[in-house]
Amino acid sequence: MGHKLTENLSDTDCVRHFKAIQDTQYILNGKWKVLIIAMLAQGKRRYLELQRILEGIGSKMLSKELQHLEINGIVLRTVTNAKPISVEYELTAYGKTLKPLTDEMARWGIAHKHHLRNK
Amino acid sequence: MGHKLTENLSDTDCVRHFKAIQDTQYILNGKWKVLIIAMLAQGKRRYLELQRILEGIGSKMLSKELQHLEINGIVLRTVTNAKPISVEYELTAYGKTLKPLTDEMARWGIAHKHHLRNK
DNA sequence: ATAAGCACTTCCCTTTAAGATAGCAGTTCC
DNA sequence: GGAACTGCTATCTTAAAGGGAAGTGCTTAT
Numbered sequence: 001m002g003h004k005l006t007e008n009l010s011d012t013d014c015v016r017h018f019k020a021i022q023d024t025q026y027i028l029n030g031k032w033k034v035l036i037i038a039m040l041a042q043g044k045r046r047y048l049e050l051q052r053i054l055e056g057i058g059s060k061m062l063s064k065e066l067q068h069l070e071i072n073g074i075v076l077r078t079v080t081n082a083k084p085i086s087v088e089y090e091l092t093a094y095g096k097t098l099k100p101l102t103d104e105m106a107r108w109g110i111a112h113k114h115h116l117r118n119k
Numbered sequence: 120m121g122h123k124l125t126e127n128l129s130d131t132d133c134v135r136h137f138k139a140i141q142d143t144q145y146i147l148n149g150k151w152k153v154l155i156i157a158m159l160a161q162g163k164r165r166y167l168e169l170q171r172i173l174e175g176i177g178s179k180m181l182s183k184e185l186q187h188l189e190i191n192g193i194v195l196r197t198v199t200n201a202k203p204i205s206v207e208y209e210l211t212a213y214g215k216t217l218k219p220l221t222d223e224m225a226r227w228g229i230a231h232k233h234h235l236r237n238k
Numbered sequence: 239a240t241a242a243g244c245a246c247t248t249c250c251c252t253t254t255a256a257g258a259t260a261g262c263a264g265t266t267c268c
Numbered sequence: 269g270g271a272a273c274t275g276c277t278a279t280c281t282t283a284a285a286g287g288g289a290a291g292t293g294c295t296t297a298t
Contacts, residue, residue, distance in 0.1 A: 014161075014172065020228030021153055021221065027231070030255070034140055042133075047275055053133065058257060063276060073234075079275095084265065087275060094234065101223045102140065108220055109139030112146070115192075115213065149285070166245055177287055182246055198245095203295065206245060 024101075027072055032057055032065050037095065038102045040075065044090040074098065143220075146191055151176055151184050156214065157221045159194065163209040193217065 028034050035054055039045060045053075051062050066089060069075040074095035078088045091098075147153050154173055158164060164172075170181050185208060188194040193214035197207045210217075 014158075016229075017157060017225050018154055018173075020225045020232070021157055022228070023231055024224045024228040025150070025153065031144070034144065035137055038136065038140060039133075048273085051275095054137075056257090058259095059276065060258095060278085061256070085274065097230065098227065101220075101227055104220050104223055105143045106136050106139045108217065109141070109143040110135075111216065112142055113139070151286095167243090170245095175287090177289095178246065179248085179288090180286070204244065 027074070028098075028101075030065065032061060033069060034102055034105060036062075036065055036069065037074065037091065037098055038106065040089060040091045041096070041099050041102060044088045047087050047089070050089065069095070146193070147217075147220075149184065151180060152188060153221055153224060155181075155184055155188065156193065156210065156217055157225065159208060159210045159214070160218050160221060163207045166206050166208070169208065188214070 028037075032054065036050065039050060039053060047062070047066075050066075051057060051059065054062070066075060066077065070077050073092055076090050076092045076095075078090070080086050080088060147156075151173065155169065158169060158172060166181070166185075169185075170176060170178065173181070185194060185196065189196050192211055195209050195211050195214075197209070199205050199207060
């Protein structure tokens, strides 16, 4: 049943490829995680700062998503013992490895807007 | 309020960046679309072929997702007038612009598996 | 005539994601 | 002492995503 051999992965490779994509999707899943990561890629942010910039997110969502990302080693949570208590979130070194992905999502989204405009 | 100016986008840029990510997420949204695109990146496929390789997807999902991708110009659907009717799906030129993204998702997923293993 | 293959569509149901609203604990400021 | 700010958590409800099974329309094979 032959398309060209060179442009197809074997079935086993194919399954491995799919599993990998699914693993990535598991980490980034939902409406907000990529956005949170993209924000934190620009530097540390505090809880209410995140909530303000991510317009529309509720506290429940935000804390749930941050916990998910923390558990998976993407985000680091630090409580500073400053006068008014404050909690800072930032990407871990590992979290930063997602930057090419979030950048590519942003890049494609921008290209997509141009594409729609010129149709 | 100053992190280094060079590593932060302005608020307006930030919003534009987020909107772009959201647009991309809209196109790729759900459990199956990225997988379908990754499959079709390897070449044309027929409906039942897709369903067989994407283990677990139901006919309803598959046709819904394919329609969504077709409407958005990612996928091209062709009915061949062969003896047993067959329908072929492939990426459009525009759909192929998503390859860097799906590749990066696969790449990160594989790296992630290694990361978990070495912890 | 019957059966089987392909590409779907329809209907119904369960699970999950997301949103709105409220509340709480610990400061600090007035 | 009351209000306000920060960082949450809990509850309740709604909306959307996803899955299973069955059925449709067409064609070819037996």
